[in-house]
Amino acid sequence: MNTNTANRTSANTSASRLRNSMEDLVSQLRSEINRVDEPRAQALFETTAEALRGLITAFEHYEEGQEAAFRR
Numbered sequence: 001m002n003t004n005t006a007n008r009t010s011a012n013t014s015a016s017r018l019r020n021s022m023e024d025l026v027s028q029l030r031s032e033i034n035r036v037d038e039p040r041a042q043a044l045f046e047t048t049a050e051a052l053r054g055l056i057t058a059f060e061h062y063e064e065g066q067e068a069a070f071r072r
Contacts, residue, residue, distance in 0.1 A: 019059040
């Protein structure tokens with residue numbers, strides 16, 4: 001395995017781990033929406049979950065090499 005391949009594998013491993021962490025956080029945020037009764041907090045949690053979903057999609061594209069900017 002050459003250095004570039006090893007770096008790419010390490011980067012993919014990191015990206016996957018971080019994506020999983022964001023997915024867990026989205027789940028936590030969405031469950032908190034049902035636990036609080038303050039509408040502004042609910043909106044904040046939902047907005048944060050949606051923003052994270054966008055980041056998760058970007059990480060998925062990186063891992064799959066779907067975007068031209070992420071291809072080698």
